[in-house]
Amino acid sequence: MKLEVSGLNSHYGPAHILFDVGFEVGAGEVVALLGRNGAGKSTTFRSIVGLVSQRTGQIRFEGEDVSRLPTYDIVRRGLGYVPEDRRVFTELTVEENFVVGRQPARPGVATWTPERIYELFPNLGEMRKRPGGQMSGGEQQMLTIGRTLMGNPSLVLLDEPSEGLAPKIVEQMADAILTMKREGLSIVISEQNLHFAKLISDRAYIIEKGRMRFSGTMAELEANPEIRDAYLAV
């Protein structure tokens, strides 16, 4: 297994957010973490990369327990994280954004250069010197994914990559994610948009009120409209 999470509990101050969350991702798999707003998707991701200080549980990445490591160390091991709402560095140019994400090449993992990212997202190649703040939402989403790829990750957590984007751009995003998959990356996306998740995912988990409620293939989810309606209510 690429990533195994088990017994994950997280708190914000007095509030208990995640309850014994567990899931796994195999090498080269695209897994969707589905759930409503506030269900705990973002917190799950933030907990995995160590951005939530109060958390317990086991997080094994490539067989090693990373749950006690600081954020930067987890990321340097090849676990990339793309946050919700993008968070590009608005003052920095596209190229400089990539410089921040740059990490040494890692054996056995696709190595990314700015040029290769421009191939994946041709729009970005046309605006290398443009500050991140002067880009559209879709371009920023491409930039934030490209920036994480510069760290040569073997697994990427993508937090709601479709949020706030035009449906048209979301379709492009789906293509890019499938390309990343072909490069051998494991990918976890969190989504509310079931339509989008269906386009790209192999398996899905459903999280609701901080607990895992469902696990199965996309076909199984399709065959279970009750579950879908109960937890996603599209």
Place this chain on the structure above:
Amino acid sequence: MEFLLVQALSGLSSAASLFLVASGLSIIFGVMRIVNFAHGAFYMLGAYVAFTLTDRFSGPLGFWGGILVACLIVSVVGALMEMLLLRRIYHAPELFQLLATFGVTLMVQDIVLLIWGPEDLMGPRAPGFTGAIELLGRRVPTYDLLLIGLGPLVLGLLWLLFHGTRWGVLVRAATQDRDMVAALGVNQKWLFTSVFALGVFLAALGGALQIPRTTVSHAMDLSIIVEVFVVVVIGGLGSVPGAFVAAVLVSELNAFGILVLPKISMVVVFLVMAVVLVVRPWGLFGKPEGTPRAAAGLSIRPWKPMSGVERMLVALAVVAAAALPLFAGNYVLSVSTEILVFVLFAASLHFLMTVGGLASFGHAAYFGLGAYGAAFMVKYLGAPMELALLAGPLLGLAGAVLFGWFCVRLSGVYFAMLTLAFAQIAWSVAFQWVEVTGGDNGMLSIWPSSWASSPQAFFWLTLGIVAVGVGVLRMLVFSPFGFGLRAARDSSLRSEAIGINRKSTQWVAFIVAGTFAGVAGSLLAFLKGSVFPENLAIPTSVDGLVMVLLGGIETVSGAVIGAIVYKALAIWLMSKTELSKLILGATIVLLVVAFPKGIVGFLEDLRHRLKPPRQNGAKPEAALVAKAEAAE
């Protein structure tokens, strides 16, 4: 003409050190969002350590090497402070960060006194730059020319560092989003420490380079930090080019201002700053702050008017206090009266900073102005105490009207720095305008009317005024005006969208707070029989902040209790030790790190923990969950 040129060059050479310190402060603020009050202390340390090293090792290598080593030593000290103190308070409200770094400033003052003694020190001249050259028939020191060249050189080097190196790009990225930098595999702890060390290095360099020009003294830290605050407010906090331009501007204004208004040259700088703030509130090169951080003391528990029992308890406390003269001696009464004066001062500051969300670092200005107002009434108009007590605070009010109009244009740290700068201007006027204020000698013989001249009578008079004053301030919290003020504090966006004029509302709050501080100041003038510039100096402002913080920032009772405990402790401490600043500084740091909610906040938390959970509505925990997720 020649004279003007020389004056301009002299201004430019002063600008170098100012720029070094201001750019260091700006860089640190950019990345860490902390205004490092201790920056003046590092400037001073740089000068003292450089003095010792250049004194011991002579020759060019000894001098320039000594300066470099001094800066490195001080930046190591800075790095240690970052690791031991700042890392614990990165997520605290701005006010606490300012206070903690001010606490360090206080500690450094006493440490410098212990190591280097109280005398001013005269350092060596710079080898190779001892002479002067003739320019248009006037002699200009070559060392000044060196400094003039140094400013643009450092500016250029910093630009290269931030745009040409990966470290620089990382720093610029972290300036915007620290967590995101970590989430891309960068060890931000060390990034922060290195940035802080760089900023401190620049401050120490600014100080070390001063030793061939001026004596090394204890007043260096506060005088430079005020000037630096003015520079970054004009130039824009976080902007290095802004720091450069503003440092040149301020230095030139000082150089020429002294020709126009020799007594109060600061006023010229103040006027320019005022104009800049009206035209560009974020400084010449600054950007508007993003979403402001939560103001200190923003509690999740809404305030409620007192219950009947609580009212009874307060009435009892006042009655008990009124009984004090029946058995206490004169010394205790005089100390108690002083404590009461500071209770009103702290309550007025609390109103401004907690209810209004405006943490002022210069509230003593209005306290001191009230004191001077009363003294002027007595000295120049021969007014009796009763009239002076009524009219004196009007000077505090006038000051608040004038300064407040500018201050409420800003918020957060900008507001704090601007209030501090205004207070310092008021102080320097009181200090320098000897004909009117008596300068450092103060104004003496401000005595109460005969009926109130006994310690007992004056205590009762003070108790009455203070009780009414605090009561009025608390009543204001629950008045419609108080509601509007709290609304403007909670959300400036929403308050403007429901018809509230935020600036006017906060301006009025500023004036109210300044007036009550002025009442306290007038009382102090008659209690002490004298008025001194120190009444409106920075330490008095900070005393007020510490009182509020110690008692607990969230409630009026906190300000009252904090003032009582703090003032009593301070008076006791002064009588026991020489190192009161060291202890006070350490106390502030400890409070901020360990007890940010103060005495009353601690008790309130205890009370809420002991109370059974609420019955109505959903569990607050569930709501917090939703909020935490939504906030992401």
Place this chain on the structure above:
Amino acid sequence: MNALLQVEKLAKSYGGVHAVRGVSFALEAGKILALIGPNGAGKSTCFNMLNGQIRPNAGSIRLEGQEIIGLPPRAVWRRGVGRTFQITATFPSMTVRENVQVTLLSFHHRLWAMVGYAGAAYRDEANRLLALVGMEQQAERPCGELAYGDLKRLELAIALANNPRLLLMDEPTAGMAPKERVDLMRLTADIAREKGIGVLFTEHDMDVVFEHADAVMVLNRGELIARGTPEEVRRDPQVRAIYLGEGLLYHDKDQGSAA
């Protein structure tokens, strides 16, 4: 006829970049109009110009025939424009009822009063507004601990407190559960139609847009590229190319591809 809101040739640019150009539209009382478009298309800029937060470079905004450009947000509000924000803006240190009370105090020009207990002012009126949005049970709760959907409803109550003629809602259902979305929009629509309030809202959830709006406008790169009934806009080939895509990502009755 004279529309409630008449916007003509509205334009705004930042440093040479045209955020909004030549936007014109009208809104009648009691109608619900949606403004959609990709992120960065200029929707927020439009909204901020309408309530006075940003001053446009050119154009006119007339509310019931009167020009409102140049007025600060608080003056626009006094003319009868209520607004909710994309990220809710309320007063977290006050109770839910106090949030509404302070709005009512402002509406009645009473915020400068320094005596009297504000917690007793306009209590009934505040309770009525809270009941209207279904928040009367939570009146005493600290606003800071409300759930997200409740905050949105409180914001609606605040926005209704000045008897607005026009309601601006910036992504009113963002971040809400699907059931909450439907409830909130239905509530808004009912109130608007009953009181004759014109509503302009932005939204990314096409299901919400197509179900609740009387008319839809599409903004792209600062320009209006389409407007019409939801049905017309949905079929518009240009809108499909630029914004809606192949219809894989919302309920599309035509293609039958929805879940």
